[in-house]
Amino acid sequence: MVALARTPPSAERLRAIDGFLADAWADQARHDERLRGLAVEVRFDRGVAHLTGEVTEPAQLNLIRELVGRLAGVFGVWDRVRVAGRDPVVVDLGCGGQKQYPSNLGLDIFPAPGVDAVADLSRSLPLATDSVDRLFAVHILEHLIDFLPLVDECHRVLRPGGILHVMSPWWGHVNAVADPTHVRLLDVQTVKGICGQRPPGTPRWYPLHAGCDGAS
Known part of the structure; x- marks a missing residue:
């Protein structure tokens, strides 16, 4: 995925974007059956998504990374997620x-x-x-x-x-x-x-x- 901006957003706009992204992800997590029961927290900071939590298999983390990255306004997807009982x-x-x-x-x-x-x-x-x-x-x-x-x-x-x-x-x-x-x-x-x-x-x-x- 590629996300581009011509000029840096203001701090106020970045906060608004983060709020929009948080709401958009929460809405998707509620309605996408593939995401139900997955214990991964997604936090947005200046357009960068930070993923923490735990999944049982790598495919679950890859799915979350892909779906988060599709949201308009996400500039990066960073994660530190425990997989199959092992800390990364x-x-x-x-x-x-x-x-x-x-x-x-x-x-x-x-x-x-x-x-x-x-x-x-x-x-x-x-x-x-x-x-x-x-x-x-x-x-x-x-x-x-x-x-x-x-x-x-x-x-x-x-x-x-x-x-x-x-x-x-x-x-x-x-x-x-x-x-x-x-x-x-x-x-x-x-x-x-x-x-x-x-x-x-x-x-x-x-x-x-x-x-x-x-x-x-």
Whole structure:
């Protein structure tokens, strides 16, 4: 799914969008028999859907992700959901002092309150192959001259069916160039390129949801 906005919505409009999305999802959950009895909470924050809770099988989580992503105004679908009695292994790359979920494993090149392990993201990740369910790379790729090795490393450590959540400043917004440590400009089309235009033999990615709110 792809969601695009030409200019960043105001804070007031984002709150209104979140309220609309919450009502729309609650209405769908009441009337869609496939969703009845599923213990997954869906919260919307600035157009990003955050899924938490528990399901008995991966197909149930995939269904919820797909249906939430179809709602107009959803820019991303992030999840930390327990599946078949197992807590997901979730890693925050370059988290600094703020993780996306408190129980995530935080990796960063500098020590900080939210960092569980110090690691240089321009090198190999200190994680076993096929060991992670979800990876968050929030405002990371724009700091790397060549981020494809990190993307390949993410593919290596993710389990089959794992998901990489990415957020970066949109190239057309001032935030993309205001920070002198930003060395790459990214767009929704960059995600398309990562997924479909890599050389043969490189890891294959499949896009689930891509969006731009005019700023990120």
